Amino acid sequence: MGLLTPLAVRVGALGWLPEYLPWIVKVDDGIQKVSGGRVDLLTIAGLPSVTMLIPGRKSGIERSTTVLAAPVGDEWIVAGSYFGGPKTPAWVYNLRAAETIDVEIKGRRVPMSRRELDGDDRAQAWQTLRGVWPNFDLYEQRTDRVIPLFRLSPVVAH
DSSP, rough: OOTTHHHHHHHTTTTTTTHHHHHHHHHHHHHHTTTTTTTOHHHHOOOOOEEEEEETTTOOOOEEEEEEEEEETTTEEOOOOOGGGOOOOOOOOHHHOSSEEEETTTTTTEEEEEEEEHHHHHHHHHHHHHOOOTTHHHHHHHHHSSOOOEEEEEEEOO
């Protein structure tokens, strides 16, 4: 947790924030471009994040998405929350369609598999995410959809 994390939690709780998500993403993309991928808004806020490089399910074009992520050993848990907005983020559909993706962690690309979580695994992962970002409870209250959770695991070379 960083010095700016409490401020980020307060901003993240604002009800009108999902409307401005496209602008937030543009600002974040600019910060990442200038920093060579080493810094993003979440890092500035003192929060753990990963950048997922996911092939489009239709186009095959690699898409880059930076999300808040909870580290669990060498694995990561991510949520398709979209600040509790009514729509599931497009990256979720691409991730579901991909067998493996690359994840950028501190400028290093790591091939990873993904597993969508349900049942007890999802409940446990949700608690882990809440420990990193308490606003996940608020996001769950804002939406009627089930927020998808994924565990990203390094691909083991054989």
